Amino acid sequence: KNQVEQSPQSLIILEGKNCTLQCNYTVSPFSNLRWYKQDTGRGPVSLTIMTFSENTKSNGRYTATLDADTKQSSLHITASQLSDSASYICVVSDRDDKIIFGKGTRLHILP
Amino acid sequence: DAGITQSPRYKITETGRQVTLMCHQTWSHSYMFWYRQDLGHGLRLIYYSAAADITDKGEVPDGYVVSRSKTENFPLTLESATRSQTSVYFCASRSQLYTGELFFGEGSRLTVL
Numbered sequence: 001k002n003q004v005e006q007s008p009q010s011l012i013i014l015e016g017k018n019c020t021l022q023c024n025y026t027v028s029p030f031s032n033l034r035w036y037k038q039d040t041g042r043g044p045v046s047l048t049i050m051t052f053s054e055n056t057k058s059n060g061r062y063t064a065t066l067d068a069d070t071k072q073s074s075l076h077i078t079a080s081q082l083s084d085s086a087s088y089i090c091v092v093s094d095r096d097d098k099i100i101f102g103k104g105t106r107l108h109i110l111p
Numbered sequence: 112d113a114g115i116t117q118s119p120r121y122k123i124t125e126t127g128r129q130v131t132l133m134c135h136q137t138w139s140h141s142y143m144f145w146y147r148q149d150l151g152h153g154l155r156l157i158y159y160s161a162a163a164d165i166t167d168k169g170e171v172p173d174g175y176v177v178s179r180s181k182t183e184n185f186p187l188t189l190e191s192a193t194r195s196q197t198s199v200y201f202c203a204s205r206s207q208l209y210t211g212e213l214f215f216g217e218g219s220r221l222t223v224l
Contacts, residue, residue: 034212036213041217041218042217042218043201043203043215043216043217043218044154044201044213044215045215046212046213049212089153089154091213099156099213101153101154101155102153103151103152103153104153
C-alpha cells in the first residue's frame with residue numbers, strides 16, 4: 001500500500017536553531033516528492049519539488065534531500081525564524097499521478 | 112486578486128441541511144480538487160476534475176456531490192450534512208499532471224451541529 005510517513009509529529013525548537021524533518025515513503029513507482037508548508041488557518045504552499053534524479057534542492061533556508069534508494073526525504077531548516085512555525089507536509093506522487101499526503105510535522109519556533 | 116478563492120471561509124450548519132462550498136480559480140487550470148483535512152488524517156481527496164464536465168471520485172466521496180460546468184468553478188455540495196463531515200475543506204488547482212504544483216485555497220471550516 002502506498003504510504004507516506006513523517007516524523008516527528010511535532011517539534012519545538014528555539015529561534016535561530018536548525019532542524020530536520022523526515023519523510024519515509026513506500027510509493028511505487030515513484031514520480032516526484034514535494035514539501036509543502038501550511039501556516040495555521042491557511043492552505044498549503046509548495047516549498048520544493050524533487051524528481052527521481054535529484055538528491056538535493058534548496059529554497060532559501062529550506063533544503064530538501066531525497067534518497068530514492070531508501071525512499072527517504074528530509075527537509076532541513078537553517079537558522080529558524082518565528083515565521084517558520086507551521087505544519088510541513090511531505091507529498092509523494094506516483095507515475096499514475098496519484099498524490100499521497102503525509103500527515104505532516106507541526107513545527108513550533110520559540111523566541 | 113488572481114488565484115484560488117473559497118467561500119464561505121466559515122460555516123456552521125445543522126445535521127441534515129444542504130451546504131455548498133464554492134471554489135473559484137482565475138488561472139484557467141485544467142485540474143481542480145477538493146480535500147478535507149482532519150486531525151490525525153492529513154489531507155484526503157474527496158473529488159477531482161480534469162476539465163469542465165469531467166469529475167471523478169477520490170478517496171472519501173460518500174455524502175458529497177460536485178459539478179464543474181465552467182473551468183474556473185468547482186463547487187462541493189453536502190446534500191445532507193452529518194456531524195462526521197465537520198472538517199476543514201480545501202480546494203486546489205493544478206495546471207498539469209505529474210510534476211505540476213497544487214495551489215490551494217485558504218480553506219472552508221465547516222461545523223455540523
